[in-house]
Amino acid sequence: MIAAPRFRLSADDRRNLRTALPFIAPWIVGFFAFTLYPIVYSLYLSFTHYSGFGDATPAGFENYQHMVSDSLFWQSLGNTLYYTALAVPVGVVVAIVLALMMNQNVREVAIYRAAFYVPSILPLFALTFIFIVLLNPGFGLVDYVLGLVGLPAVNWLGDALWTKISIVLLAQLGAGGPALIFLASLRAVPAELYEAARLEGAGPLRRFYKITLPLITPVILFDLIYGTILGVQIFTPAYVLAGGTSGGGAYTTGPENSLLFYVFYLYKSAFQYSDMGYAAALAWVLFVISVVLSFAILRWSRQWVHYEGA
């Protein structure tokens, strides 16, 4: 057996390291102070009863045990998974379609690219308010258009059946970001493959399914995982749509609690119910759920992701 070579720094390496460390020290300090410490601290808090003030009292696994019997925990988890299961695949399809449109060989393509991308950089808070007006069942544009084609009006934000679907639609306004990544991957597909397929008589649909789609599957995988991680953290649209308040607004979490997403419940636990310990436990469970979902998608991807040269 050959022993692995020992890792040794030369005198030059050590000098360079000493020089480099002060330069990256602000990041290192920031990472420890603002990322690592809060993560570790939240794990500690999750085993305590803590209001955010005074002393935290040890609670063992009480916060985690409470989740099992907490109907709001299950409802918020169900709402979140429902939303994620719907929003992520729809988001991938919309982003690919946008990317295909951005990839057309027409003179105005730069304008189209900008137009498709702009909504994704607008503040979500502002977009949500615009959406509220568009979806208004009394004077909103969406129901008006539905009416023009003979479809019944939908109570998008007042009917529990439609509230989450409304947010799925809203999320598609942010598809411009992933679409740019898909665009880059589309442009990386070798042109000779298309030429060869054309010579063999393959039509546009066949070329898409047999060449384009397989070659962009790594990006689809990335988008699925990224979208899932963001999807389970959905918060802002629900907070804005539901008013996010108590005591004054109509529904604190949408009709029939339909907009009580996981992070919304976490937020309410921390800042409205002063239960930071429980909120920290919720955060850690969400982290575990995100990891499990990500690994599940990764494992599933072995069946359909095509790595060029693999």
Next chain:
Amino acid sequence: MTLLPGRGITASLIAFLVVGAACSTGGGTSGAPLPGCNSGTKQALFWTSHTPPDTDSEKHIVDAFNKQSTTTCVKMVAVPGSETDIAKLTTAVRGGTGPDVYELDRFTVAERAAAGVLEDLTPFGAPALASNYLDFAWKEALFKGKPYALPDDTDARVLYYNKDMLTAAGVDVSQLDISKGAPTVDMIRTMATKLNKKVNGKYTVVGFDPRLNQGWHYTWGFAYGGSFFDAASCKVTPDDPKIVQAFKTMFWDWAGQLGVNDLQTFESTYAPDTPPLPTEQDAFLTGHLGFVVSGDWVLGWLSKYAPNLHYGITYIPVPKQGDTPATWAGGWSVVIPKGAKNSQGGWEFMKYFAGEQGQRVYTQETQHMPTWKSLLTDTSLFPGDHKLFVQQLAVAHSRPALPVGALYWDQLTIAQSSSEHHSKDPAAALKDVATTVNAKLQPFCPIAT
């Protein structure tokens, strides 16, 4: 090329300074006096989550205080927040940049005191002021027998009705005269049904939407004689049969009769919450509602935005003829958050703001009611119909001041929603509320107020 280590250290020091400067709060409550303040005064920061026109009046009170104070200069800042969402306050207090005075919904004082967000006002001498305040308002400011807030206003809820709309529909509005006592729920339902109007399948006029405006779970629970908390057992009692009946009649039956989705469409059009319509477009003021349960602040709206509207006021409907009418009173308070840098200055301001001088201005300008007892006998403060609200205060209920008040409210709202949508029987929904809230309440028991 290799940089000398000394240069690297200098560069990193500069970077630290830049980052440090960026991270510094720039907070603090002292500094040069603001315009309108006397020299030598120390600044106190006052945060309010109210919006105009209430904040206009609050600014007048702050200006008047600053003019006469030789010790404190108050800077008022409007911050995001709501009745129960105090994320801005809690994070600021934890970060050491909180205000010296904060305006807090009074029914959450016990909850925030229990969480440790508020200073006990006993060392400032608050107990000596107790006798000046309405008893229920003062009790809401207590937690475990100690004062954590000074109550600065209150209100009461009644039934407003549009005389012209009812008369046009053939209703004899004299039946609703307040001198005849409280109308029954059935009477109002019969009258309101005559006003309902749909155009293209959508309501343009709804006689009475019992859940709109102040048509809350508490409102109807009290109207049906229900009790929301049992002090002896230290348990919330939303499953009180009277509250269950209120939910059944006012939310399950009424919303079912009107069609909850149709009702929601009406509300989204004429009375949306997010974003709310300007006050002048309020559904009652613009003739889209025949009846509405609301508070005394609507009097100010009526005189300002709909001076020609012929309205009447009566008691909130009761279940049966002859039942004692009920209403509830809420209101706000001022508190000193933990870590206040100028708590003494803050206290001086609180005494003024929630005292006779401050509440006099606020009552005159906003049509809210004072909690300062002696002001309630000054009839000049309550012109016209406002005096009817003052009479209501004597018998008004108040929400239980619990360390889980926000959670209780949210849970009741969820039960209300599921009753309106017929997704859960009111009795079962309210039982769930009891289970959830009591589990969180028990660690605080017994509760001495």
